Amino acid sequence: MTPEGFQQWLKHTMGLDAASIGPGVVERAVQRRMSASERADLTAYWHLLRTSQLEQQELIEAVVVPETWFFRDSQAFAALSHHYDPLWAAGHPGERLRALSLPCSSGEEPYTVVMALLDAGFPIDRLDVDAVDISERALSKARHGAYGNNSFRGRELGFRDRHFRLEDGAWRLPASIRSRVRFIQGNVLDIAFLPGEALYDAIFCRNLLIYFDAQTQVRTVEILRRLLRPQGLLFVGPSEASLMLAEGFVSAQFPMAFAFRKAPPKPAADIAAPAPRKTVAAIASARPAPPPRALSAVPRPTAPARPAPQPAPAVDESLLDRAQALADNGRFAEAATACEAYLQTHSASARALYLSGLIHGALGRDNAAEDHFRKVLYLEPCHEEALMHLALLLDTRGDAAGGRVLRLRAQRCRSAATRQESQ
Numbered sequence: 001m002t003p004e005g006f007q008q009w010l011k012h013t014m015g016l017d018a019a020s021i022g023p024g025v026v027e028r029a030v031q032r033r034m035s036a037s038e039r040a041d042l043t044a045y046w047h048l049l050r051t052s053q054l055e056q057q058e059l060i061e062a063v064v065v066p067e068t069w070f071f072r073d074s075q076a077f078a079a080l081s082h083h084y085d086p087l088w089a090a091g092h093p094g095e096r097l098r099a100l101s102l103p104c105s106s107g108e109e110p111y112t113v114v115m116a117l118l119d120a121g122f123p124i125d126r127l128d129v130d131a132v133d134i135s136e137r138a139l140s141k142a143r144h145g146a147y148g149n150n151s152f153r154g155r156e157l158g159f160r161d162r163h164f165r166l167e168d169g170a171w172r173l174p175a176s177i178r179s180r181v182r183f184i185q186g187n188v189l190d191i192a193f194l195p196g197e198a199l200y201d202a203i204f205c206r207n208l209l210i211y212f213d214a215q216t217q218v219r220t221v222e223i224l225r226r227l228l229r230p231q232g233l234l235f236v237g238p239s240e241a242s243l244m245l246a247e248g249f250v251s252a253q254f255p256m257a258f259a260f261r262k263a264p265p266k267p268a269a270d271i272a273a274p275a276p277r278k279t280v281a282a283i284a285s286a287r288p289a290p291p292p293r294a295l296s297a298v299p300r301p302t303a304p305a306r307p308a309p310q311p312a313p314a315v316d317e318s319l320l321d322r323a324q325a326l327a328d329n330g331r332f333a334e335a336a337t338a339c340e341a342y343l344q345t346h347s348a349s350a351r352a353l354y355l356s357g358l359i360h361g362a363l364g365r366d367n368a369a370e371d372h373f374r375k376v377l378y379l380e381p382c383h384e385e386a387l388m389h390l391a392l393l394l395d396t397r398g399d400a401a402g403g404r405v406l407r408l409r410a411q412r413c414r415s416a417a418t419r420q421e422s423q
């Protein structure tokens, strides 16, 4: 049995494209499991794997990337609570709002859905969130509902004070929030995945497709299409946006929310042209999801009026807004051009450089992305999201020590900001 055989098994079983996390990661995971299960060589371990469901789950646990945090890419949650606001609830009497977080990892994402809607005044006794992941380990943490500092990464941490209690050194969510989420162990590629479930008004499928090859991505998108209501919103990760356009979804026009809808029967004229498959595949194989800047999900304690419609990208005045709108639509190449044009005609700002870094990252141009994130840090040494991006880039190229240094720096910045706030 060769190491490639294990890669094939993982691809077949859970869709993992080894190239997306680096083939070395799979190899090391297999070695670890081989010695933990006291098998002398790969052939003996292969036999165990084929015959033991327990070992299959262990190998899956060893390769999953459970990286997540509260209000990750927070514009998505702002868009969700704009769309499904108390007026929506009032206009749909007797209806429940159904959301799905797939994959949910250790629960930060589905709990964020509850907190965002609660803060926006949505009656959460009419909210049901299903949360699915293949990892039992991540789900057990999710069900427990207690979190360390690593789950809180943005600068806006007001939600933590509002919703969590510090208990024995961990931040714990109250039962009123935990009870809104139903955690389910599941593999999105299983034939019987969520059979017979009613459709969802909102689906968060973020930072999963990037680990799949092009064929598995398309298969997964079809499953999501089946699970989404005709008017529902589908949220993906920033690097996954172009895939949605290529598969016939349309942007829901929420800036940097990476939100999509099913295409209406006759697409409107201004729907972005689908990105070529080549780009999608290239982006898909790029790396673990880059964490775009956590924008402030401004909570609205009282019932808000329905917001004015979002301006279409075409009417954006500034070049930078236009670049951002293009990126929102997954049109990364055009967004990169607009961003560069902006940087040539304006003095560099952290926002422009950061956006440019994100766009280059989504295009798989790692060197340019790194260069831009470093420039952001020159202007704003504690720019947390740039630090995290850079750390991921260094990790991906094998510089784990460099990545650790940047994460430590982010942690120090976070502690300093917390100290300042409490003074």
Ligand SMILES: C[S@@+](CC[C@H](N)C(=O)[O-])C[C@H]1O[C@@H](n2cnc3c(N)ncnc32)[C@H](O)[C@@H]1O
Binding pocket: 013, 014, 015, 064, 065, 066, 067, 068, 069, 072, 102, 103, 104, 105, 106, 109, 132, 133, 134, 135, 138, 186, 187, 188, 189, 205, 206, 207, 208
């Ligand atoms: C990077 S986390 C994403 C969590 C969250 N959606 C976010 O964006 O923060 C990826 C998760 O995908 C899960 N996963 C990987 N393959 C899966 C599959 N075939 N079915 C269900 N979950 C899967 C992993 O267990 C891991 O928890």
